[in-house]
Amino acid sequence: MENDCLVCKAMGWFFCFFRQQNRLTFLLYFNQVIQDWCKKGDYHDRATNSKNKLEKPVNIYKNGDLLKECSSIQVAGRFLKEYTTDTNFRYSQIEKGYIYGEKWDFNGATYTFTTAEEFRIKRQLEIEEK
Structure with a gap:
């Protein structure tokens, strides 16, 4: 299942970039922190449950x-x-x-x-x- 979270997508891009720079250990940890944060729902709740999402033509x-x-x-x-x-x-x-x-x-x-x-x-x- 693909994650639509922009933070997760950005982290995937950074992970590929920094792997080439031999900073794999740091990024593995940082990637896990971001994924844990996204799983808690903090980011997703704020992004998707905005009260002004309804379009008013x-x-x-x-x-x-x-x-x-x-x-x-x-x-x-x-x-x-x-x-x-x-x-x-x-x-x-x-x-x-x-x-x-x-x-x-x-x-x-x-x-x-x-x-x-x-x-x-x-x-x-x-x-x-x-």
């Missing part, structure tokens, strides 16, 4: 016409920066747009943003609790 509209459907606010920000040749990512404008319906005007165009209603409501409650 964002739709971008330009002057009322659908411009792009993005899988997350990060993808939307990157796309919008590249599309508008803006110097900033504009995450706050996107978030205010899909939560409160605010429009963002840039270079004579009006951009609006939407997302799934359950994400909008959840994020709005999170912001209001702060």
